Amino acid sequence: MSMGPEQVAATAQLARLALRAEDVPAVAGKLSAILDLVEQMNAVDTAGIVPMAHPLELSQRLRADAVTESDRRADFQAIAPQTADGLYLVPRVLE
Amino acid sequence: MHTQTLAELARGLAAGAFSSRELTEALLARIQAHDGALNSFITVTPERALAQADAADAARARGEFGVLTGLPIAHKDIFCTQGVKTSCGSKMLDRFVAPYDATVVAKLDAAGMVMLGKTNMDEFAMGSSNESSWYGPVRNPWDVRAVPGGSSGGSAAAVAARLLPAATGTDTGGSIRQPAALCGITGLKPTYGRVSRWGMIAYASSLDQGGPLARTAEDCALLLGAMAGFDARDSTSAGAPVPDYRAGLEAGLDGLRIGLPKEYFGAGLDAGVARAVEAAIDEYRRLGADVVEVSLPNAQLAIPAYYVIAPCEASSNLARYDGVRFGHRCEAPRDLVDLYTRSRAEGFGAEVQRRILVGTYALSAGYYDAYYLKAQQIRRLIHEDFRRAFEHCDLIAGPTTPDVAFDLGEKADDPVALYLADIYTVAVNLAGLPALSHPVGDKGGRPVGLQLIGPAFAEARLLNAAHRFQLATDWHRRAPQGFA
Numbered sequence: 001m002s003m004g005p006e007q008v009a010a011t012a013q014l015a016r017l018a019l020r021a022e023d024v025p026a027v028a029g030k031l032s033a034i035l036d037l038v039e040q041m042n043a044v045d046t047a048g049i050v051p052m053a054h055p056l057e058l059s060q061r062l063r064a065d066a067v068t069e070s071d072r073r074a075d076f077q078a079i080a081p082q083t084a085d086g087l088y089l090v091p092r093v094l095e
Numbered sequence: 096m097h098t099q100t101l102a103e104l105a106r107g108l109a110a111g112a113f114s115s116r117e118l119t120e121a122l123l124a125r126i127q128a129h130d131g132a133l134n135s136f137i138t139v140t141p142e143r144a145l146a147q148a149d150a151a152d153a154a155r156a157r158g159e160f161g162v163l164t165g166l167p168i169a170h171k172d173i174f175c176t177q178g179v180k181t182s183c184g185s186k187m188l189d190r191f192v193a194p195y196d197a198t199v200v201a202k203l204d205a206a207g208m209v210m211l212g213k214t215n216m217d218e219f220a221m222g223s224s225n226e227s228s229w230y231g232p233v234r235n236p237w238d239v240r241a242v243p244g245g246s247s248g249g250s251a252a253a254v255a256a257r258l259l260p261a262a263t264g265t266d267t268g269g270s271i272r273q274p275a276a277l278c279g280i281t282g283l284k285p286t287y288g289r290v291s292r293w294g295m296i297a298y299a300s301s302l303d304q305g306g307p308l309a310r311t312a313e314d315c316a317l318l319l320g321a322m323a324g325f326d327a328r329d330s331t332s333a334g335a336p337v338p339d340y341r342a343g344l345e346a347g348l349d350g351l352r353i354g355l356p357k358e359y360f361g362a363g364l365d366a367g368v369a370r371a372v373e374a375a376i377d378e379y380r381r382l383g384a385d386v387v388e389v390s391l392p393n394a395q396l397a398i399p400a401y402y403v404i405a406p407c408e409a410s411s412n413l414a415r416y417d418g419v420r421f422g423h424r425c426e427a428p429r430d431l432v433d434l435y436t437r438s439r440a441e442g443f444g445a446e447v448q449r450r451i452l453v454g455t456y457a458l459s460a461g462y463y464d465a466y467y468l469k470a471q472q473i474r475r476l477i478h479e480d481f482r483r484a485f486e487h488c489d490l491i492a493g494p495t496t497p498d499v500a501f502d503l504g505e506k507a508d509d510p511v512a513l514y515l516a517d518i519y520t521v522a523v524n525l526a527g528l529p530a531l532s533h534p535v536g537d538k539g540g541r542p543v544g545l546q547l548i549g550p551a552f553a554e555a556r557l558l559n560a561a562h563r564f565q566l567a568t569d570w571h572r573r574a575p576q577g578f579a
Contacts, residue, residue, distance in 0.1 A: 015410060015439075015452055015455040016432070017439050018436035018437045027448075030510055031449065031452055031453060034449070034510060034511060037399060037402060037514065038400075041399045041403070041473055046469060046473065049472040051472050051474070053471055054301045054527075055551075056287060056333070056527065058331075060330060076194055076421075079192060079194065079421045080419070080420050080421055081419070081423075081424035082424070088420060090431055091433070093430075
């Protein structure tokens with residue numbers, strides 16, 4: 001199955017990736033080649049086969065509902081691109 | 096000292112032949128002298144290493160030591176190290192200094208190992224040639240025109256070049272075994288859940304698994320014993336007790352049933368690689384193993400299923416890189432969407448962006464059943480193939496890769512050609528099984544690896560078989576010219 005430039009642009013929007021318009025045709029070509037490869041899956045009938053999400057197939061382990069972590073906000077914000085007064089700064093969303 | 100294995104160096108330290116400081120200084124000098132030709136390290140940490148070496152020597156003097164105390168290691172730059180850059184081979188994390196240690200790092204620190212640095216890798220572990228690293232490609236010490244494999248290519252090249260005896264790696268679709276094969280060393284991908292994923296930067300969480308790369312199975316056994324074990328911080332960590340992997344190394348192989356999947360010896364396998372692998376199987380016969388034919392009828396479907404499941408999980412895992420909390424941020428964003436989309440486009444390289452796009456597409460409305468669900472159904476077929484094969488054998492053996500290392504640039508612009516070279520490794524990750532690659536020959540001076548696959552939690556059996564092979568052969572002792 002081939003992916004056209006419009007589908008690539010729409011998928012890039014979903015993935016929050018800013019593709020340059022001039023790169024879209026080449027990206028579309030490579031993605032289409034990958035989709036052709038994965039569509040070999042269609043050669044086998046999988047009706048009724050239970051999907052396998054995970055190799056261990058265990059139920060999710062639960063832990064006690066207790067505080068286990070200490071406050072390390074300063075450490076975590078030290079590696080952030082932009083912070084002020086303990087807050088992460090981003091461009092204004094609401095005027 | 097640089098030619099010795101971890102086990103040999105441990106004996107030297109115990110006998111007082113040299114100190115950990117002397118060993119550390121010698122290897123740091125060797126990295127300095129030789130890594131320019133290889134680019135196997137992203138970060139070298141001499142100050143931290145010498146402080147750890149001094150601490151190890153002091154602990155030994157006090158009588159407080161284990162077998163790994165004072166021995167060198169390097170970590171793939173995917174393992175978070177507190178206070179030391181963890182880049183994952185990406186511009187996105189070029190300035191990221193993790194605020195905590197990965198469990199693997201903490202466990203090997205606690206065992207007294209000395210970290211010499213962080214090794215180069217394909218960006219976010221997505222690649223089989225180490226050409227997708229933002230820090231430039233790694234070169235294969237056997238032939239610097241060739242790729243070392245990937246994604247743990249820096250770890251494999253450094254160990255093969257005798258810059259140090261061992262390093263950590265991760266394996267999502269072959270990223271320990273394939274570079275181990277292409278660089279002529281021994282690498283083990285443990286059972287999914289055996290080694291904690293805490294602090295190991297996520298690529299595809301149902302497939303990712305950390306493990307050791309070293310020159311011998313014995314050294315892999317030493318390291319796995321220290322790396323493995325339950326970790327409450329990893330929600331899919333296995334609770335099974337960790338055996339003493341060294342205890343069973345010497346056992347004889349009489350009656351060991353080795354299964355050869357006929358699908359792994361058909362079209363697409365290079366004749367020179369096939370000859371080396373068949374000679375290794377003959378050696379296993381001489382060591383007492385019984386060789387039987389088995390079948391993995393869905394083997395050809397592993398690549399299509401993997402290249403859906405891994406990108407789907409990656410597109411979800413890599414959504415966290417938003418330019419807000421850590422990682423690369425674009426200059427002067429106009430608004431929030433511009434901040435996200437430009438930070439990600441600038442921070443991620445072409446292969447990472449491709450996998451994010453494939454995953455996003457396959458998970459998007461209208462395509463989920465055709466791709467993701469279908470791939471998960473095939474994953475079960477592949478899992479069932481292995482389960483049935485292991486009714487007839489104890490281990491499965493075959494080539495690790497369809498050919499020896501290719502030249503840098505040869506497949507750089509053709510992702511599908513690169514993906515197809517993962518044919519013998521990805522099924523193991525889909526099924527969550529342990530597997531090991533060890534050197535068994537060469538073709539035109541480039542190494543050939545044999546892959547041994549075991550049932551879940553049979554790491555000791557894999558290590559035992561490879562160790563007996565290495566006692567009887569010397570492929571693992573051969574060093575690349577210029578790095579002997």
